[in-house]
Amino acid sequence: MAKQPEDLRSFRWFGPDSLRGFGHRSRLKQLGYRNEDFTGRPVIAIINTWSEISPCHLHLRERAESVKRGVWQAGGFPVEIPAFAVTEMYMKPSPMLYRNLLAMDTEEALRSLPIDGAVLMGGCDKTTPGLLMGAISMDLPAIYLPAGPMLRGNWNGQPLGSGTDSLKFWTERCAGNITAQDWSDIEDGIARSPGFCMTMGTASTMTALAEALGMTLPGASSIPAADSNHIRMAMNCGEQIVGMVWADRKPSDILSLHSFENAITVDMAIGGSTNAIIHLIAIAGRCGLKLDLPAFHDISRRVPVLADIRPSGRFLMEDFFYAGGLRALMNEIRDLLHPDCPTVNGKTLGENLAAVRINNPEVIRARANPLFETGGTTILYGNLAPDGAVIKTSAADPKLLRHAGPAVVFRNFSDMDARINRADLDVTPDSVLVLQNAGPLGGPGMPEWGMLPLPKKLIDLGVRDVVRISDARMSGTAYGTCVLHVSPESWIGGPLALVEDGDAISLDAENGRLELQVSETELARRRARWVKPAPRYERGYMALYAERVTQAHRGCDFDFLDRKTEMPEPEIH
Ligand code: FES
Numbered sequence: 001m002a003k004q005p006e007d008l009r010s011f012r013w014f015g016p017d018s019l020r021g022f023g024h025r026s027r028l029k030q031l032g033y034r035n036e037d038f039t040g041r042p043v044i045a046i047i048n049t050w051s052e053i054s055p056c057h058l059h060l061r062e063r064a065e066s067v068k069r070g071v072w073q074a075g076g077f078p079v080e081i082p083a084f085a086v087t088e089m090y091m092k093p094s095p096m097l098y099r100n101l102l103a104m105d106t107e108e109a110l111r112s113l114p115i116d117g118a119v120l121m122g123g124c125d126k127t128t129p130g131l132l133m134g135a136i137s138m139d140l141p142a143i144y145l146p147a148g149p150m151l152r153g154n155w156n157g158q159p160l161g162s163g164t165d166s167l168k169f170w171t172e173r174c175a176g177n178i179t180a181q182d183w184s185d186i187e188d189g190i191a192r193s194p195g196f197c198m199t200m201g202t203a204s205t206m207t208a209l210a211e212a213l214g215m216t217l218p219g220a221s222s223i224p225a226a227d228s229n230h231i232r233m234a235m236n237c238g239e240q241i242v243g244m245v246w247a248d249r250k251p252s253d254i255l256s257l258h259s260f261e262n263a264i265t266v267d268m269a270i271g272g273s274t275n276a277i278i279h280l281i282a283i284a285g286r287c288g289l290k291l292d293l294p295a296f297h298d299i300s301r302r303v304p305v306l307a308d309i310r311p312s313g314r315f316l317m318e319d320f321f322y323a324g325g326l327r328a329l330m331n332e333i334r335d336l337l338h339p340d341c342p343t344v345n346g347k348t349l350g351e352n353l354a355a356v357r358i359n360n361p362e363v364i365r366a367r368a369n370p371l372f373e374t375g376g377t378t379i380l381y382g383n384l385a386p387d388g389a390v391i392k393t394s395a396a397d398p399k400l401l402r403h404a405g406p407a408v409v410f411r412n413f414s415d416m417d418a419r420i421n422r423a424d425l426d427v428t429p430d431s432v433l434v435l436q437n438a439g440p441l442g443g444p445g446m447p448e449w450g451m452l453p454l455p456k457k458l459i460d461l462g463v464r465d466v467v468r469i470s471d472a473r474m475s476g477t478a479y480g481t482c483v484l485h486v487s488p489e490s491w492i493g494g495p496l497a498l499v500e501d502g503d504a505i506s507l508d509a510e511n512g513r514l515e516l517q518v519s520e521t522e523l524a525r526r527r528a529r530w531v532k533p534a535p536r537y538e539r540g541y542m543a544l545y546a547e548r549v550t551q552a553h554r555g556c557d558f559d560f561l562d563r564k565t566e567m568p569e570p571e572i573h
Pocket of ligand 1: 056087088089123124125162196197201203
């Protein structure tokens, strides 16, 4: 039987003929609403990560108005609620520290307020997993509204990609190949509209995975922020969520191990950001599902990379949209997906792929002509990473994917920053650059330092890639032969902490191995000498983070949040 108005969660606040019910209703009237505006209507929270310091979400206040239009027209009652705007560009030392805080903010806002369903508005890197994790834990009907990528950057008619081209042209500037004026012109042209980074960085990856999980409307993740389709999609989200409340369609009805396998498959086919691995593990944890690193490895082996998008490929997200977007890509790998998984609109993923096609096979490759034969991500194990490490093979120099060389070790970011460009740095093109103390606790927050800069000495020799190893993350817009997320991290005494200058390290991406070629006797001697660092934080959120965050292979969620347990509804007295 369909849900009745008295069954709405918000009815507990607004329905009773009591002193409390009177208070709740009278304060809506203070806001200017009439009885008929809210009585018997689902209350829809529009959780908005808009902020004046979040350029990726510049347009989300306007979009919230479009969502409201859809909610009103479908018979709901919209309320816009600000959420912690985790913004990638400005939050230091790392916005990753705050993903879990956004998740808690989202979950507790939904729990404590008279909300029946939620539209989640985000897109800048950590906002997608943060919003999803919170909404999944609360398990009210929820739909994800991706902020959309910005338009292509432009420099003298040449398309510029966020992150990827900044890094590329910075290297060229360091090499003296472009002028200060060129660099300034690139700064003016690289970000020229609302929306998130338009390379296949973490934002484009995670919004695509939200769609693959079934948590967005079909096709929503590929629409550029500045396109009028985006406004209409926002309105459709508002309309859809009201129906989802009446149908009681919750994240727990949509998400399953199969939908996460779909997300991993899509992650591989788009050459997605390595950050997605950590986030998907954390999101699955909120569903009570255990994803582990070997699942990514196995799926990577059977899925080709079809999206020719930077940093792995040539094009940008605007091109991807015109080429047919994520639905066209998913249709091309339909046989590798579980098409029967449900989605927010009540149809299956497979049904949502009907009548889509690839408009430009250069941007979205056909199965017969992939960008790479197998997935863009490889999981590595070995004595240097007993709990695993990650490498984005699609963004690496293929010649370095099987490599052995001597370590050049940096104890932390400051040490690297101070020495990386010194003329006396003992480094050659065969060296393996190692950065320690950049993990979940060491960074803290696993900053995106994993694409260690190339030493000036090597740039001057014309070298553009070397093997780099750290317990940090890497921006999804970055590239290079970078081994990331080494777990356990060096800050807690993982083997990475024991590496010394000159140690031989071997990387074999094909066979998924990362080995420190030092005898066990010598490693035991170094382990005995290792001193645990003193805690950095004694108060506040950072102390909570340091005490409860899990390691990279477990998704860096807080250990008291990464499970599915029943939480009681708040009492209303
Ligand atoms: Fe927001 Fe890149 S800075 S997505």
